[in-house]
Amino acid sequence: MRPKTVEMVRAAARPEDFPRDGRPEVVLLGRSNVGKSSLINRLVGRKGIARVSKAPGRTREIFFYLVDDRAYVVDVPGFGYARVSASARAAWDRLLASYLGHREPLRLALQLVDSRHPPQPLDHALAALLLENEVPFAIVLTKADKISGSRAAQAAAEVRREIDLPPWIQVVTTSAHTGAGMKELSRIVDEALARPAGKDA
Numbered sequence: 001m002r003p004k005t006v007e008m009v010r011a012a013a014r015p016e017d018f019p020r021d022g023r024p025e026v027v028l029l030g031r032s033n034v035g036k037s038s039l040i041n042r043l044v045g046r047k048g049i050a051r052v053s054k055a056p057g058r059t060r061e062i063f064f065y066l067v068d069d070r071a072y073v074v075d076v077p078g079f080g081y082a083r084v085s086a087s088a089r090a091a092w093d094r095l096l097a098s099y100l101g102h103r104e105p106l107r108l109a110l111q112l113v114d115s116r117h118p119p120q121p122l123d124h125a126l127a128a129l130l131l132e133n134e135v136p137f138a139i140v141l142t143k144a145d146k147i148s149g150s151r152a153a154q155a156a157a158e159v160r161r162e163i164d165l166p167p168w169i170q171v172v173t174t175s176a177h178t179g180a181g182m183k184e185l186s187r188i189v190d191e192a193l194a195r196p197a198g199k200d201a
Contacts, residue, residue, distance in 0.1 A: 001186040003067045006044045010064040015098045019064055024193045025072040025105045028140075029096075030112030031122050032078030035142040038176035039112065040065070040075055043185065050075055060092050062099060071193045072105075100133045108192035109137035110185075115144050115155040115173060119162045127163045138170040138188055139163075145175040 012018050028036055040050040044067060063075040076096065100109070109130055113123050130137045139159055144152045156171045165171070170188060174181035 001043060001045075001067070001189050003044055005069065006046050006049055006065055006067050006073075008049065008063055009066045011061040012064065013061045013095070015095065015102075018062075018099070018103070019072065022105055022197075023066075023071050024107045024195075024197070025064075025074050025103065026108045026110065026189050026192055027074035027076055027099070027106060028110045028112060029076035029126065030078060030142075031114070031120060031126075034078060034112045034114050035176055036075065036078060036112050039140070039142060039174065040073060042176040042179065042182055043189070044073060060088065060095070062095065074106075097129075100129060100135055104197055106135060107195055107197075108189065109135045110140045110189075111137055112140050112142050113159055115141035115147055115152060119159050123159075124163055127165070131166075136192065138172060139165065140185060141171065141173045143175065143177075144173045144180055145177045
């Protein structure tokens with residue numbers, strides 16, 4: 001993925017706000033403070049296109065970035081970091097469920113997991129949600145520059161074992177800081193965007 005143009009075109013607070021043009025989508029999601037904004041910036045080759053929220057865990061909109069006028073990179077704000085009301089959490093859960101369960105243009109979800117820590121309960125819950133909705137996905141381990149090479153290999157094996165991933169789910173170890181793993185991740189994204197619509201494609 002080496003886009004010539006990238007722009008944020010939509011912040012969706014309701015399913016009615018989602019783009020309706022049918023362009024294929026790749027969504028990134030994970031717990032707050034997992035390094036998602038940095039990874040998006042590295043993936044699309046634009047510094048600062050995705051900004052870190054001043055109130056982590058409180059943003060309740062899904063952001064759509066149009067890439068080369070042909071596809072969307074979708075940013076689901078991190079969750080599980082800040083305390084929010086039960087009603088706000090329920091509304092956010094409904095929005096996320098609506099997106100993951102009924103989004104025909106969605107080709108791939110990238111679930112980000114911090115490589116420095118074992119998978120947390122929210123990591124398990126998100127993987128279960130993706131599997132339940134039959135969303136094709138890959139696990140992306142972030143912040144690999146902060147651990148040793150041997151620990152990175154252990155982290156990949158650990159997340160596969162702890163979350164009990166099916167064998168076809170890929171696990172990619174990355175660093176937005178050094179660029180490690182980004183070529184492999186770009187390949188996975190490009191292949192997903194090239195697939196036709198449909199969960200069985």
